[in-house]
Amino acid sequence: MAKAQRRFGTEDIEHYDRPRRRTRPRTKDRPSYDDADLGRVITVDRGRFTLVMDDAPEVEVWAVKARPLGRKGVVVGDRVKVVGDTSGSDGALARIVELEARTTVLRRTADDDDPVERVVVANADQLVIVTAIADPEPRTGFIDRALVAAYEAGIDPLLCITKADLADPESLVSTYRSLGVPWVVTQRGGDVSALKTALDGRTSVLLGHSGVGKSTLVNAIVPDADREIGHVNAVTGRGRHTSTSALMLRLPGGLTSSTTGSTTGGWIIDTPGIRTFGLAHVDPAQLIVSFPDLAEAITDCPRGCTHAAGEPECGLDAAIESGGLDPERVVSFRRLLEARSAPAYTL
Structure with missing residues (x-):
């Protein structure tokens, strides 16, 4: 068997x-933990x-x-x-x-048919999607799925493009500009002040597949973090997983406000490489809620409309024809829909 x-x-x-045996409480009077x-x-x-x-x-x-x-x-x-x-x-x-009650929960599933949710982290307010522009090549399928997970969780996304010394990042930035996703660009051994500014005062979780430079960024931002750094296999183009568990680190120092004089800080969470990123917990019909301008255009859609490309009488197409919506933004949104409906992305 x-x-x-x-x-x-x-x-x-x-x-x-x-689960443990004999865990039934002996009394209904539970202790108070107010102190x-x-x-x-x-x-x-x-x-x-x-x-x-x-x-x-x-x-x-x-x-x-x-x-x-x-x-x-x-x-x-x-x-x-x-x-x-x-x-x-x-x-x-x-x-x-x-x-304590969680403000946000970033989830994933092993695949899109798996009913079991994996909680990646709790109480983060920014998802930093780390991708290299080369070595290894960027994988837009993973980025799209990470964006879907961020929107579903109510977490602000930030695209962090690394290794910009190897190629021009504009080709990747242009893919997500219409979605309004903010981005920062770094290069090996270069200045990371723009990323530090984006992290300041936030609780940010770094997500990305192996070899894109997550641990390198963490070590640059938190010098005493001492996260192990891996290398990309020249044959497969894939990196080796070096982080084995998520680790939350306090950002050092912080930035001083020019108006109030106060110093703020933040937290950064380095996560291990995720081999599969399923979105079984995400309802595609609810994804458009994260795009208020598009949501207004679907009020006249026929019942059962999925808002995907090719849907007859979809309000998104009507809004494009009338000039009320940016066609590139609709194309980008529909790509996210396809990412949710496609087979689970495997790193």
Whole structure:
């Protein structure tokens, strides 16, 4: 008999959230954790969590998940309530007892037919899609899918193009200009101040396949991060995965406001390479909600219209003919629809 296929791999946090026997509470009176310490999850390793506490941000605390939380997943970026030893001293261990409400959740699935969602990170407000302009070549299929995931999660996208010393990035920028996606350009060993400015005051998650320079960017922005850097295989054109788990890092220093004089900072989350990026959790019919100008044009669409190219009497086509919409913007939106409907992208 063939073995049952596991729903989660060892790279998934949920792999370690196994149900336990005899977990039924002995009493209905549950303890109150109003006085528990608040912290933020910065990395997860095989069921153990590293936190930084609000009242001692320079101290890292190890914690485990309390049994009453059951299979409720705790991921990088989560805000949590913690009890126990939060001193961060050698051998100290705390317990995560409550999960604070999330503002955003970036999800993916293994493929577009998989009902099981993988939470990548929580509480991020900016998704930095990192892609090289060459070595390896940019993969617009991945970029499109990442944009769909960002719009679905209510997270602002930012396109970061690396290795601009190897080729002109304009050909890639022009593909996404009509969508209004902001972008920054970097090159190997070059200035990253534009990216730092875009990250300042934000909680940003970096997403990209192996070899595009994610870890190099992290090391340039956070000098003591010491993230391992991989290389691109000259034969396959693919990079080797170097980051094995997501890691949340505080941005150093921050920028000083010229008007208020205050200094702000932010967080950056480096994620491991993702081999598949499925969008089973995204309803294609809801994608247009992220494009208010296009949403206004579909009010007169016939019932069941998917707004894809070739749909009869689609309001988007009528708006283009009347001059009310930019044709390039509609083409770009329909490309995102196709990305959601195409087979799951494999890195």
